[in-house]
Amino acid sequence: MTDLKSPDPERLDYEASVAAAKGEVRRLLKSAPALIRPMTSHLARAAGKMIRARTLLACALGRDGSVSPDAVKAAAAVELLHLATLVHDDILDDAETRRGIDALHRKFGDKYAVLCGDFLFCTAIEFVSTADAPEHRKNAVDRSVPKYLTEVLMGELRQDQNYKNYSLSEREYFRIIKGKTAALFEASFYAGFLFSDEEDAAKDSYREIGDTIGLIFQLNDDCADYEASELLTKKPVLSDYSRGVVTLPLIHALKEDPSLIQKVEAGMEPAALKIAVEAAGGLSYTHTKAGRLYKKADTLIESLDIGAYKKALLKTLLRAASGKTA
Numbered sequence: 560m561t562d563l564k565s566p567d568p569e570r571l572d573y574e575a576s577v578a579a580a581k582g583e584v585r586r587l588l589k590s591a592p593a594l595i596r597p598m599t600s601h602l603a604r605a606a607g608k609m610i611r612a613r614t615l616l617a618c619a620l621g622r623d624g625s626v627s628p629d630a631v632k633a634a635a636a637v638e639l640l641h642l643a644t645l646v647h648d649d650i651l652d653d654a655e656t657r658r659g660i661d662a663l664h665r666k667f668g669d670k671y672a673v674l675c676g677d678f679l680f681c682t683a684i685e686f687v688s689t690a691d692a693p694e695h696r697k698n699a700v701d702r703s704v705p706k707y708l709t710e711v712l713m714g715e716l717r718q719d720q721n722y723k724n725y726s727l728s729e730r731e732y733f734r735i736i737k738g739k740t741a742a743l744f745e746a747s748f749y750a751g752f753l754f755s756d757e758e759d760a761a762k763d764s765y766r767e768i769g770d771t772i773g774l775i776f777q778l779n780d781d782c783a784d785y786e787a788s789e790l791l792t793k794k795p796v797l798s799d800y801s802r803g804v805v806t807l808p809l810i811h812a813l814k815e816d817p818s819l820i821q822k823v824e825a826g827m828e829p830a831a832l833k834i835a836v837e838a839a840g841g842l843s844y845t846h847t848k849a850g851r852l853y854k855k856a857d858t859l860i861e862s863l864d865i866g867a868y869k870k871a872l873l874k875t876l877l878r879a880a881s882g883k884t885a
């Protein structure tokens with residue numbers, strides 16, 4: 560008689576798990592209580608890239624090449640948490656659009672958008688609580704959700720307190736983006752690890768890769784604000800500067816060209832600032848930083864004791880978060 564365990568029929572391959580998480584997000588949005596459904600249905604019209612869910616599922620991939628349905632729940636929850644932060648962020652930023660359609664608060668007003676964001680937070684937390692993590696990791700899942708959300712919140716608060724602070728240091732900038740963006744990436748990597756069959760010793764590597772990829776993602780987003788066309792990013796360009804958010808390309812430009820600070824404080828036109836930031840090397844400096852972090856994440860992924868397929872998936876996601884074609 561063989562003692563080989565028969566495969567769990569509920570476990571999915573990676574691509575099927577991504578599709579399942581996408582389906583769960585849609586289902587949760589579409590099955591909201593009638594009072595809130597007009598808002599969640601609006602959000603369901605524009606799906607995101609699911610990069611956080613994809614990373615969670617890639618990290619959760621077991622040695623048998625399959626993902627547990629519990630990890631799918633966690634992946635859907637992380638996307639809903641992300642969506643909740645975006646709904647609230649768009650109110651704070653008074654954004655016009657999100658993912659190419661009207662921002663929620665533009666259509667329904669701030670009051671309903673706040674409540675809808677809160678609803679999404681609650682739905683995500685309730686949904687992830689139905690996911691069964693391996694027994695010895697249950698507490699870690701319970702504790703990490705509020706911990707990471709607090710980090711996101713603190714990052715956003717720090718950013719807000721530094722509006723138009725043209726003496727913002729690079730160090731403080733990294734502290735801001737570590738919270739507002741990298742924390743949720745780290746959470747996705749950590750949650751994926753918790754739902755996987757990886758050894759406990761790999762925990763810190765997973766967290767560090769998530770944090771690093773989150774930083775790269777935000778550095779590229781901050782460059783895109785100076786570089787990209789609105790058509791490409793589906794976001795208004797130079798919106799950071801226009802609303803007083805100081806990011807690394809500008810921080811570096813201000814350091815290289817001290818004459819810039821007076822012009823910026825006097826309300827320099829965005830088009831002129833774009834040229835000045837480029838000329839002072841703000842964009843190339845930021846890309847170099849992102850490049851170094853890319854190498855760090857790549858090396859960390861390489862060091863994981865995982866199969867070739869899982870490694871390739873993580874590297875594809877690293878490229879995607881870095882804005883390189885996958």
Ligand code: FPP
Pocket residue numbers: 643644645647648651652654708709711712715739740794
């Ligand atoms: C987008 O930044 C915003 C975030 C990544 C986080 C926003 C977080 C909050 C509003 C706090 C939410 C509350 C809790 C409890 C976690 P961005 O404005 O730079 O990017 P964008 O261009 O996509 O708007």
Ligand code: MG
Pocket residue numbers: 648649652654
């Ligand atoms: Mg915003």
